[in-house]
Amino acid sequence: MILANADVRKVARLARLGMTETEIESAREQLSGIFDLIAEMQAVDTNGITPMSHAQDVTQRLREDVVTETDQRELFQSLAPQHKGSPQVEAGLYLVPQVIE
Amino acid sequence: MPQKTNVRAPEWEIVIGLEVHTQLSTNTKIFSGASTTYGSEPNTQADAVSIALPGVLPVLNKGAVERAIKFGLAVGAHIAPRSVFARKNYFYPDLPKGYQISQFDLPVVGQGALTIMVEPLSGNAKPYEKVVRITRAHLEEDAGKSVHGESRGVTGVDLNRAGTPLLEIVSEPDMRSAAEAVSYAKTLHSLVRWIGICDGNMQEGSFRCDVNVSVRRPGGPLGTRREIKNLNSFKFMQQAIDYEVQWQIGTIEDGGKIHQATVLFDADKGTTHAMRSKEEAQDYRYFPDPDLLPLEISEEWKERVRATLPELPEAKRNRYVKDLGLSPYDAGILTASREAANFFEAALHEIPDSAKLCANWLTGEVSAQLNRESLEMQQSPVTPQQLAGMLKRIADGTISNAGAKEVFRIMWAEGGDADSIIEAKGLKQVSDSGAIEALVDEIIAANADKVAEYRGGKDKLFGFFVGLAMKASKGKANPAQLNDVLKKKLAG
């Protein structure tokens, strides 16, 4: 199938994958090949077939509304990424570049 | 662009639909056992699932589902025997998984309806009833919160709220004015508190309204709508809608077009403005969440939940009107909250034959006093039993209405039961016919000229005599009896 660079760029943006123009071109070629592989299944007549999400025909189990988790902030925030040498947490908050509404 | 104020634009029809996000009052999050208590230190209630660590998985909270069922039953909606959770994919710092678990094709609650009493916001129009259709209500998880960090250029993320269960209630675009939208929102707010699924605390974000607004020529096709997001007060909702409507009408009349947009309300300026538009429209790529299985709700479960529902506001209102003879307006006020209805019914329990008297006092004096002190009914220092005690003494003639107001004032400020206060302050009204007749005789004797004028046709002077009699009796004359005696004796 024919993919355009614009398609690849759009998908890369949706998926937040930064790509140079060279990378986009190379991705376009490879993805086109993969889509050729996928194309085979599109022609199949699946009228009246129910989609299959799960192997077993089971339904969702429910959890009692009881607190089971304790405060593990210190442990979890020890995993916080660093930026310019310091961990990106402050006053218990995770830090990201400012989001302007 | 000129802003028109107080414009009545009869050549335009306003079309409004609401999407209300209600935080369900569960102990834990919708997909994990972390606590949902409001106001905790940042990220102390953000468990592994809430912060989307690698490898964690969602498990559905039964309490969230029960509350959804309760809501569906309360609005007479279809409860889906089988519903599916779907992922809504987008990137944002307060959305740890990079997707929100919501429901798309198959929501838990289907079509229902809410009957509202529309309170016009201005003018002298009477309140009127309207049925607003509910399209659907679905379960989903709340996102975390972004807060501005200490340093500039940096935003802080608190994931305590991430995963709190939400029921998103979507209405049909049935509303035609800000008044209708606000009434719908208020009724919905009251209902979710009534059935105990949401605490309705708008300051804390428990009840958030998104309003879709468009305008069209009557009979014409639907206009493009803009969505005003995250309104958390009824006052702001009204202001926002009014401004947005003016803006849309003004734009079109000036030759412009309305583009679909997400809009924010600036409370300080009283204006709406579109959020910065992104280069591409959001593509959420909904698909069924493979970590969750279809939710099945059996008939038995539905009926078990139905049995836990209290008498709903509408049914109560109807009963108050039909069985107790209250006006629909008063019935409406008394059923605005479960607390108000409970208060009324508790008082009524003591004086079952005086429903109207009780209603009048609650919707009148009691409400006024509560409003003055910004209190809710359940915070009233006067209990239903105390109130009932006083109402009994009005009903049996022991005190007049004026006397009762005094009793009530003392009861509110200092406490105590009606009988003690009446005794202590000597508030019993005089209903002794002999004493009243003597009083009236004296007044007639002392004011012969006025009596002659009255008998000559000056009916207005009646009030003059009432005033004199009240003064002479130090306000204690039974007003009804006094009226009768005065009328009789003045007639000659």
Added chain:
Amino acid sequence: MLNSSLQQLGNALRAGKISSVELTQLYLGRIAELNPALNAYITLNPETSLDQARRADALLADGKAQPLTGIPVAQKDIFCAKGWRTTCGSKMLENFIAPYDAHVISRFNDAGAVNLGKTNMDEFAMGSSNETSHFGTVKNPWDRNAVPGGSSGGAACAVAARLCAAATGTDTGGSIRQPAALCGISGIKPTYGTVSRYGMIAFASSLDQAGPMARSAEDLALLLNVMTGFDERDSTSLQRDKEDYARDLDKPLAGLRIGLPGEFFAEGLAQDVAGCVNAAIDEYKKLGATIVDISLPNSRLAVPVYYVLAPAEASSNLSRYDGVRYGYRAPEYGDLTEMYENSRAQGFGAEVKRRIMIGTYVLSHGYYDAYYLQAQKIRRLIAQDFDDAFKLCDVIMGPTSPSTAFNLGEKGDDPVQMYLSDIYTIAVNLAGLPGMSIPAGFGSNGRPVGLQIIGNYFAEAQMLNVAHQYQLATDHHDRAPQNIGL
């Protein structure tokens, strides 16, 4: 010791002939010597492993041992193990110290086993050769110019090279079975829902399943006994009565009906592989089985269907890797969007990015019906094929992989070529059925050949029986690679 079965090792430990510490030290020594060349392990914590071994020895001394107490097991680096670096083969998690235990890890801990180390794998389980790992390729111990298979390449290599007593793997499209075949060992992917996925870093949620890798079906049975069971933290975990997967190992095979799908013996299958598989079938006939020709007509669509569904789920599952709360964050960025884009561009390898893009595309507006929904419908057709087949036979057999292990770098440029190496395994994941691979000889270049056995839902005990009887009659599974210091 190094060629003992888990049962024999367990006996020796319980009899006091060897201690867990000694056994663990034995493996750690071999790893120190051979891992630099083979690269089967990403992370070792010798002191932690030995601590666990000491605790196991205490249990053994108290007579409180369970079948796997004291046994050193290698864990695929896809399972979060508390306090252990858990990378999933990716730069994105290069420094991620897991703060909790996966359910599978807990089960092994509770059974008294020793965590020997975290094995290498294709990045985020996406690959069939262990060449996409950020931590370098794994070498096939039978021929170090060859790939071990993937994504559980490190685990397969470690088992074959006797760098552990047993290992865990995960299988989404064949990632236990294919490396087991290419490395001449046994591996089983049980029925979907049998092993909890909690703590197992997600690739494609509706297809992922963990399973054991070891040198015999007997061993696999003991390992399955530990790994399986209901976990309330995984909504897709099934609640079933506990089973002993070893219970039917000794049943004779007389009357067993083996289905051979024509589609698995067609064009694309290497001759030497076909030869070994046919010889294995002949062996089964000798054991009393009858052969039934069956057809899985929609299995030809399995690969395209898989390459729609798996990337779709993966694209969503991997969105959480955004550099905000843990994992890799790019050193340079301007605004939030740049932070996301740079972190993910740098943190993920090429194959992962490719699959994220495919997945994003097939879910995107306007394409969902034509791709995702269509693939799910065909998935049902594929499952129905198996359903129909199992009316005619008890188990299905065929080659696990179309060829023996290919050379490192051979399939580098063309992703599609790599994808086609899963042609026989993928349909099993789509249907959620159990599948296993056992050694069936060696190909023309001396590289191992695997026989795939596919069972009906929850038929693992029967499959293990079928495998075990073959392993009693043959010795392919006993062979060891050369130059591994035995």
